[in-house]
Amino acid sequence: MAEIQCPFCDICSTEPFVIQAHIEEDHAESPTTSNVDAAQAKHFSQLTPPQRAAHPAAEDEEQWTKCTRPRCGEYVLLSDIDEHLEMHASLDISETALSIDHARSPKESKSTAARQAKVKESQKSRPDPHKRKTGRTLLEYFSGVSHHGRPPPQQTRPAAAALPLGRLGKRELGPHAFEKQMPDNVRLHLLTDALPHQINRLDGNGKLAPETVVDNETSGIIPMLARLCTEDEDVDTTYLCHARVKHVNKLRCDGNFCGYWNVQMMLSYLQAAGALPGMRQTPNVLQIQDTIEQAWSNDILPHGRRETGVIRGTRKWIGTSEAAAYFTQLGVSVEACAFEDSEHELAAVALLDHIEAYFISGLENADQRGTSHVTQLAPIYFQRLGHSMTIVGLQRNRDGSRELLVFDTSFETSAAMRALLSGKRSRAQLEIILKPYRRSDQSLARWEEFEIVVPRSAGVA
Known part of the structure; x- marks a missing residue:
């Protein structure tokens, strides 16, 4: 086996684990990056999205804060805290008649306002789907890469370029980037807080019936979103993924595991589609970590191990590369794409x-x-700096604006949505109920790049 050189010094070894251990022990406190030659980059990187590229000078560029709201504890970018708290507020008032103030935050920068204006301008040049006879002609118009393999535009590319690699730091892997082992109490929460158990619920005939549930999973939201979006007079058309995709929210423990919860939401689709007949129970975070480590050992996107070090038993964040490695190890093919700002178009517009x-x-x-149109399509793993979500749909409004519909693992299903799912009425306004699931084109304009991973499997009815 050819020798592998440490990206930070001259230490070499033929054993990847020797270099890995050396990096963890000797370079954890100073995570700088040196360039590797093209041959090494090609060997270690078949999938290196832009947000996973090392940023040696940017370790302190992004600062995090821990949300102190009850039952949260999420680590949030300071630049993202206003939106995070607004989501909390919308959930808090989900059982009132209050409305949401859509005024722009006073902390919003001039550059963000300019980017939002650019998105608004792009709405004028986008076609109205109802003025076209078929989806095919609309597909031919759009610049985004469809899953039929059309060529990408300049700012939209497969997440597969060979970039200089090295050990990532807190900017990409979070506050626990150099953790050797997560605390025992966090591990216990991950092992025990999301186990299936039976409860008794009233069925359609008013009789108690046993039902198997997982406390941080919610089924049935997709059909409910279809109904609610149809009731919104401002909405022109809504597209949604497979109806049996579940919302998975975080467990109450110290650490952000959003990448893992999003993987679990992808799995809810694959299980419904019959693509994983041997998977009787959704794997927990620790089991997903084991599978990713196994993928790396099997030479599936092995550069991820070099970038993160060992993830097994840690609270290091994962991204699209690890998600792609996980699904590939399971035998599920994936499509990965990255969207970046270009001279002529914002990443947000290309993504939409x-x-x-x-x-x-x-x-x-x-x-x-x-x-509303509920398709048989898979949900989409969606990554931007500092956070990942699951795209479950897209909404086109009558004024030409568009909004992603997402499942965000940071927030539990609201009381209003739970009431509707149980067949009860809710006093909350429609916009309040839908707020946690909507990400407008204006809010997306804040970000300069995005990544997505789409699992490929035949849908089921």
Whole structure:
């Protein structure tokens, strides 16, 4: 086996684990990056999205704060805290008649306002889907790469470029980037707080019936979103993923594990689609870590191990590279794409084009419910700096604006949504109920790059 050189010094070894241990022990406190030659980069990087590229000078550029709201404890970018707290507020008032103030935050920068204006301007040049006869012609218009393999535009590329690699730090892996082992109490929460158990619930006939539930999972939200979006007079068309995708929210323990919860949401689709017949129970975070480590050992996107060090038993964050490695290890093919700002178009616009084209490609087998279309398509693993979510749909409004519909692991299903899912009425306004699931084109304009991973499997009815 060829020798592998430490990216930070001249130490060499033929054993990857020797170099890995050396990096963990000797370079943890000073995570700087040196460039590797093209041959090494090609060997270690088949999938290196832009946000996973090392940023040697940027370790202190992004600062985190721990949300002190009850039942939260999420580590949030300081630049993202206003939006995070606004989501908390919308959940807090989900059972009142209050409305949300959509005024721009006074902390919003001039550059962000300019980017939002650019998104608004792009709305004027986007076609109205209802003025076209078929989804095919609309797909041909959009610049995003559909899952049929159309060529990418300049700012949209497969997340596969060979970039200089090295050990990532807190900017990419979070506050626990150099952790050797998570605390025992966190490990215990991950092992025991999301186990299936039986409860008794009233069925449609008013009789108690046993039901198996997992406390941090919610089923049935996709059909409910279809109904609620149809009731919103400002919405023109809504596209949604497979109806059986579950919302998974975080467990109450110290550490952000959003990447793992999003993997679990992808798994809820794959299990419903029959793509994983041997998986009887959704794996927990520790089991997902084991599978990612196994993928790296099997030479599946092995550069991830070099970038993160060992993730087994730690609270290090994972991203699209680890998600892709995980699904590939399971035998599930994936498509990974990255979206970056270009001279002529923002990443947010390219992303929305791509997502809309993706869902339109599934209209043939979709279940139409008013203005909503529930497809058989997979949800999408969605990454931006500091956080990942699961895209479950896209909403086009009558004014031409667009909004992603997402499941965000940071927040539990609201009381209002739970009431509706149980067949009860809710006093909350429609916009309040939908707020936690919507990410507007204006809010997306704050970010300069995004990454997505889409698992590929035949849908089921």
